[in-house]
Ligand code: HEM
């Protein structure tokens with residue numbers, strides 16, 4: 001607790017702000033627009049099961065661009081990164097535990113071994 | 128901090144009247160445009176008090192209706208709206224914000240030796256957003272109400288309910304943003320604004336618990352917001368998300384809802400645990416036993432609380448394998464909670480205990496929280512939950528936690544810091560009487576509900592079989608006692624604003640930076656930023672209390 005709290009105590013927080021050139025913002029913006037167009041185009045192609053996967057993949061890339069450049073996570077270290085990692089980790093918790101229910105929801109009168117339950121479900125989901 | 132800090136911050140004790148945050152500026156505008164965290168805390172206090180009264184009226188009508196097996200007051204449809212209004216208002220517009228936005232706003236900067244929160248304007252914005260949410264909710268209540276229960280379960284909420292579900296969901300969506308902004312503000316404030324010498328392990332435990340709740344605010348609230356948005360999308364646009372007929376999964380709603388709402392129950396209890404740590408230390412005049420265990424148990428609770436939500440879905444058709452895991456994890460969360468209870472109890476041991484009103488609330492908290500927490504374990508066990516789920520046992524369980532523990536701590540905290548906030552003392556005898564009435568009324572109201580639930584009375588029904596009448600009448604009688612207990616403090620606290628004796632800077636002889644400045648504090652909290660040189664709760668160096676101790 002040295003310089004930071006000192007300066008905070010006197011009412012002016014010190015930010016070591018990285019100045020991003022406008023051109024970077026423009027490039028990111030245009031990339032986002034192109035990706036949006038791509039999502040729309042993909043939606044009209046029949047890829048079977050893969051439509052969803054591709055759409056989500058594009059969405060993840062777009063979100064990453066927004067987080068890295070527009071939200072400045074690329075230029076900030078430490079606490080901001082921890083916040084981001086925590087958020088992604090928590091999203092992971094949500095998805096994992098929800099799937100843990102969805103994938104094992106088949107009711108059985110006589111409980112069977114785990115493997116026997118999960119394998120057919122996973123196979124069903126994938127193929 | 129040292130005695131010098133005290134003297135520096137109390138420059139002219141004799142010169143009357145002191146300039147403080149209340150009398151520095153006057154007029155409605157000076158309140159509505161204030162960026163002072165203390166004034167914003169008071170704006171919140173007024174807002175949530177109004178909401179508490181609204182939720183309380185709904186509860187009163189429910190209890191009157193349950194005096195007779197056939198329903199004594201209202202039609203079943205109205206009853207459904209009453210319990211929904213009660214739950215929604217009390218959870219989202221009173222208890223979730225309660226301690227953080229009032230005491231948290233007021234105390235976090237003071238306790239860490241700062242002049243304000245990190246983002247004062249954002250703080251005011253969150254109040255406006257919250258007030259907007261309240262107004263939407265009140266509008267829904269006045270124009271016909273909502274009948275889904277506070278849980279908005281699908282498919283009833285998306286397909287069958289004829290009430291204004293979307294607007295009710297919108298009010299919570301809006302209020303959620305206020306929670307997120309407050310959470311961000313608190314996290315940054317605690318990281319960046321601590322006074323020189325205020326290291327993490329010198330922080331009062333109240334700050335640790337507020338930090339843990341802020342984490343839940345930030346990580347959990349977006350999920351409930353999106354969930355309610357999806358609900359609106361399905362109800363209005365018939366996009367298949369939760370409705371199986373449209374290709375959705377009805378349990379997905381419950382997963383998303385409880386992913387937020389179980390941690391949300393810890394948003395309600397963690398801040399109150401922070402208050403209790405302060406009260407127990409101050410009124411046994413001892414450092415909290417095992418400070419770092421109590422501090423880290425707050426963080427442990429915040430994290431584990433995100434891993435247990437499936438215990439609300441044991442009988443919903445959730446996979447039994449997932450149920451097993453959720454059950455085990457639910458038992459884990461009891462450990463940090465128990466760590467806290469044992470450490471508070473150990474703090475009392477050989478303490479120099481006195482029984483002012485705030486301490487009575489704290490002791491009430493200890494007992495009621497223990498009952499509430501232990502009955503949670505019955506519900507977290509797969510087999511007993513099959514019998515108890517959906518009964519009054521659940522209602523009793525969460526009221527022991529949310530009213531018995533969380534509201535008790537809120538009342539205790541308000542009584543403890545009232546002299547600091549307003550500069551006036553309230554009549555201690557009346558306060559002690561009220562605390563006792565609340566404790567008795569609370570147990571009379573909710574203990575019978577454990578029995579009713581165990582005997583099989585389901586929750587959320589306007590009617591019940593005749594053999595349950597005696598216990599229901601008992602519960603309603605208790606609720607009247609409880610209501611009296613809440614009305615008395617309301618009266619004497621308002622009274623004290625004008626007629627209460629002037630409180631000195633530290634009427635209870637408590638440790639903590641907030642007690643080293645005048646009461647009420649000046650707008651900038653400290654005339655000179657304090658330098659912290661000692662651990663929290665170092666009661667060996669504490670000043671003598673100014674009020675009479677018994
Ligand atoms: C500490 C603060 C706690 C609070 C504020 C709290 C609050 C609540 C609330 C509001 C509900 C009812 C939800 C509804 O259906 O409307 C509930 C149910 C439940 N609680 Fe707690 N609870 C707490 C602690 C615990 C603990 C420590 C456990 C177990 C270890 C637990 C286990 C349960 C279970 C299993 C249910 C679901 C019961 C059912 O619907 O069958 N709770 N709690």
Ligand SMILES: [Cu+2]
Nearest residue numbers: 389436438439
């Ligand atoms: Cu829960």
